[in-house]
Amino acid sequence: MKTNFASSTLGRKFVMAITGLLLVGFLVAHLSGNFLLYQKEGSLFNAYAQKLASFGVLLYAAEVGLVAFFGFHAYNGIRLAFLKQRAKPVKYAVTQSKAGNSKWGLASNNMMVTGSVLLVFIVLHVIHFKYGRGLAEGYAVQVNNEEARDLHRLVVEEFKKPLITVLYTAVMVMLGFHLRHGIWSAFQTLGLTKENNSNKIYFVGGVLGVFLGFGFLTIPLYIYFFV
Numbered sequence: 626m627k628t629n630f631a632s633s634t635l636g637r638k639f640v641m642a643i644t645g646l647l648l649v650g651f652l653v654a655h656l657s658g659n660f661l662l663y664q665k666e667g668s669l670f671n672a673y674a675q676k677l678a679s680f681g682v683l684l685y686a687a688e689v690g691l692v693a694f695f696g697f698h699a700y701n702g703i704r705l706a707f708l709k710q711r712a713k714p715v716k717y718a719v720t721q722s723k724a725g726n727s728k729w730g731l732a733s734n735n736m737m738v739t740g741s742v743l744l745v746f747i748v749l750h751v752i753h754f755k756y757g758r759g760l761a762e763g764y765a766v767q768v769n770n771e772e773a774r775d776l777h778r779l780v781v782e783e784f785k786k787p788l789i790t791v792l793y794t795a796v797m798v799m800l801g802f803h804l805r806h807g808i809w810s811a812f813q814t815l816g817l818t819k820e821n822n823s824n825k826i827y828f829v830g831g832v833l834g835v836f837l838g839f840g841f842l843t844i845p846l847y848i849y850f851f852v
């Protein structure tokens with residue numbers, strides 16, 4: 626049977642690593658913007674959302690890229706999980722790496738679970754906020770003497786609902802676990818981990834993953850309790 630690199634196990638892992646790291650880049654940018662929600666009046670966050678919207682066609686292009694990255698990442702993850710499932714009867718005598726399999730085996734096995742939750746979350750999240758209430762529903766504010774969407778009001782109203790805050794917090798914990806393992810796994814696939822620096826790289830991936838998960842998690846909690 627003819628097989629090419631993209632549909633080989635290695636090829637799929639490679640696509641997952643590259644798209645995963647690009648998505649981490651998006652999350653760093655998204656979290657940086659969301660930190661503006663710490664300003665209680667909301668003018669900074671609304672100005673930021675307005676600025677983003679003003680990029681027009683460039684923003685659409687970035688969004689198409691983002692959807693493609695999420696799509697490739699999820700599709701290849703599901704395919705790899707199926708392949709792994711099919712190959713299950715074969716037990717390896719030697720595990721692939723110390724950090725990847727023994728101490729961190731649980732995180733690795735849970736990638737499909739956390740990944741699936743995140744996929745559902747992203748679809749609902751975008752419907753919830755990006756396509757949520759806006760100018761037509763009276764969520765309007767003046768930004769630089771122009772009428773803009775009051776996105777801050779929407780986010781605050783939503784995170785004042787206990788159920789939404791609890792759900793977001795739970796998903797952000799999963800995000801932290803997914804990233805903690807995923808970032809290191811991507812480094813390993815790309816050959817950045819050598820015997821002598823494997824633990825250090827794992828640590829860096831772990832810190833970044835936990836920082837992002839924790840950073841996102843603080844926002845609904847801050848709004849629920851303090852705004």
Ligand code: HEM
Pocket residue numbers: 655659674677688691743747750751754755756776780793800841842844845
């Ligand atoms: C508590 C944490 C989060 C908050 C407060 C938040 C807030 C928002 C808001 C307000 C928007 C709409 C932006 C706009 O219309 O200009 C948005 C869009 C989006 N968010 Fe989040 N977000 C959070 C976490 C996440 C996470 C963890 C992910 C991914 C795993 C994510 C992925 C997205 C995506 C893909 C979009 C659509 C971006 C676009 O099309 O421009 N968000 N978020």
